[in-house]
Amino acid sequence: MAAEDLEWERSKISNQDMNLLKKLGFTKKENTLRFPSEESYPSPPMEYRVSFVDHLIRGLSPPIHEFLRGLLFVYGLQLHQLTPNSILHVSIFITLCECFLGVHPNWALWKRIFCIRRNGAHDVAYNIGGVVICVCPDIEYFDVKFPDSVQGWRKRWLYIHEESSDSVEYNIAPFDGKTKILRCRSWDAEATEEEKLATETLMTRIRELQNTRGKELSGIQITAYFLRIRVQPLQARKNPLWMYAGDEDVERISKDLPVKDLEKLIRRMSKLSKKDNIPTSCRVAPYSGANPLPENHPSLTSLPPLPEGGEVEDRTVVDDDNQGTSRPDSEVAGSHRSAASSEKDAESEATASTHSPPPASPKNKRKRSEVKDFGTSKAEEADPSDGKAAFNPYTDALVSSDDEEEEQPIDAAARTRELAEANKRANALATKLEQSEKARRTHQEYEVDGPEGDELLDALTLLEIHGDEAREGLADAEAGLSKLFPYFFPKKEEPNTFVALAKAFNVPEDLGLKLRQEGLKIGVEGTxxxxxxxxxxxxxxxxxxxxxxxxxxxxxxxxxxxxxxxxxxxxxxxxxxxxxxxxxxxxx
Known part of the structure; x- marks a missing residue:
């Protein structure tokens, strides 16, 4: 299946999404976002680009940071071709560099840690989210605990305002939803020996941050930090994060989030459940205005190469492996981590090699056999929303009696397998429904895992989410009414059920007035x-x-x-x- 076969559809941004974006501060500045109306294919206005709700909550905000703009250029990609987890990788990397290494995001360090691969299965090549950023297999990196599935993210698209630079070539490419993803040499760009030497102190520091007992830093801690300080890592900023000035910082896009909202947001971006603790602080104090960089701290910028009168050599398209390859679950860990970098002395790093990726050569080019193609079999990265890719047991398993004589002979074995698959899906859904009902009766948490785009499972998931909220609300209401009952009804026994308790308060008379009168009566009697x-x-x-x-x-x-x-x-x-x-x- 070709990439263009995965078509866009009308954006389905809910009121809940709109409220979240408002709470996070994205609607505070006029014209930052524009929401599609009824169009089923993106048509962004001038100076706008196509992005997703799930990109924004993971650290993206216009105008886009120069490091991300450089990545898009050198890899030959558009913003909509990156998955939410890939966006979060870049956000964590920039936060790590600026807050815990005390350097600007470093292109040489990035090449040591990350590579990019197609996203898809053996018979599907995606355009929307068709590329994933993942950690190189031989690198030990922060575990971000990415979710196995980001439900329906491709359907929540919108327009973001990309402020134009004086030089058009430095802006990210205008939206083109039909451009195929072409694999470039830069996809396998490796750090040169000189770059490895210059960034070795940064790699050493990263290992220390991961392994120092009692002061271990995790990807979740880094994520929680940039969400808590309300500064978007992927937004172009006047000041780096090591100059963060607290509540009055000019880069903050909103006020502090309530703890409950912050924890809910982190759980949405990870696979942590309600039973898992969310870190309220980092075990290592991040650099900031209150914790400034040490004196003589090395500072050097190494950005991905932006266009300078033409394409860089490693933008050359190589043999286009048109189809991604599925990977076993054990390999997903490569994209379940996140990161950072530090730099060396300015003189040793100020070379041309830090400003452009090394030319592809038999020595430097990573072979396909050495680094596996990180396509994915996970639902987050492979959206089966395309009707042509999904098997529908209710239609594909039927043969019209009117057309039987004209059809080719039926493969009975294949049809039997299809019917068995349909029965298996039906049984699996029935089991999940039974588990959900059992969890509800015992007041336990239950989460539904399944392929993205499954309408029945999506409906069940929403039912469980709203059901949990309703049950929590009813429990709070019952506890509150129970505490108030003896004050309003001192001579009555509290009802045994919540319904009866609620009815006791839902009477025509004004219970507040009655309580005040009783209080006055007591005061008069005492006097x-x-x-x-x-x-x-x-x-x-x-x-x-x-x-x-x-x-x-x-x-x-x-x-x-x-x-x-x-x-x-x-x-x-x-x-x-x-x-x-x-x-x-x-x-x-």
Whole structure:
């Protein structure tokens, strides 16, 4: 199946997605985002590019950072051709470099850690998300705990405003959804020996960050950090992250997220469940305005080569392995990690080799047999939304009786296998439904794993998500009403069920007014008891007659009663209010 066979469809951005983008600060600046209307194929306005909701929540924000622009150019890619996990790889790498290595994102270091591969199976080549960034097999890198499936991300596309540079050649390429992904020499670009020598101190520091006992740094910690400080790593910024100035930093796109929202966002970007703890801080203090770089800290920029009057040599297209290859689950770990880099002395790094990838040669070029083609069999990277790629057991397994005589002889064995596959899917769904219901009854968490694009499983997943929220809300409501019940109904026994408890509060009468009246009644009874105890002669028939009393007279009496009321309130253990009430009591 060709790449162009995977067609675009109308964007399906929900109200929940819109609220999330607003909460994250993307709609604060006018014209930053534009949302498609009814078009089924992207047609971005001038100076806009096509991106995805799942790109934005993983650190992307316009205008795009020069390091990402350089990667797109040198690899010959468009923004929509990178998967969400690939975007997160770049975000973590930049955060690692700026916050924990104290250097600008380094192209030479990147080449030592990452490579890119096609995304697809043996019979499918994708254009939307058709390329994945993954960690080289021989590199030990941070475990990011990427999810096995990012459900429906290709359907949540939108337009982002890419501010134009004075020189057009430095802007990312305009959107072209029909351009095929062509494999370039740069896909296998390796660091030269000189670059390896210059970045060895950075690699050593990365190993220390991973393995220092008690101070281990993880990909999740790095992700949580840039989400918590509200600075997008993949946005062009005036200052690097090691100059982060806290709440007043000019690069922040929103205020701090509530802890619950932050944890939910991290779980959405990873495969952590509600049972897993989300790190609230890094075990290693990141560089910032409050923790500045040491004196004489090496600083050098090594960016991917941007166009300078023409293409770089490694943009040359090589033999196009038109189809990706599936990989076993054990190889997915290569793209389940994330990263960073540090630099050496400016003089030793200021060479042409740091500004352009090395020419492809038999010595430097990584062979296909040495580094496996990281296509994927995982649902996140391989979207089976294309109807031509998916087997439909309900239509493909049927033969019209009117056409039987005209059809070619049926392969009975193949048809039997298809029917068996349909039965297997139906049984698997029934099992998942049963497990979900059992988990609900026992108040346990249950998550549905399955191929992206499966409408039944998607519906079940949404049902479980909203069901969990509803159950949590009902539990909170029951706990709150249970605490309030004895105050509103002191002489009644609390109902055994939540429904009966809720009905007790859902009555025509004003329970708040009733409670205030009961409180006033108690206060009046206490006052009468104290006055009676003083053995004074009081005409109690007149005490309760306030119907004809004017409001001004009532207020003056309250002010006069304030001084002698203090010992009474002290006796009752009540702290006097700052000011007396000016309204008459509510008495029935």
């Amino acid at each position: 009468i008891a104290l006055v009676a105890n003083s053995q004074q002669n009081v005409d109690w028939t007149k005490v309760g007659d306030i119907g004809e009393m004017e409001t001004k007279k009532w207020q003056s009496l309250i002010r006069a009663a304030k001084p002698p009321s203090k010992p009474i309130l002290s006796f009752l253990g009540v702290k006097p209010t700052p000011a007396p009430s000016s309204s008459k009591p509510e008495v029935k």
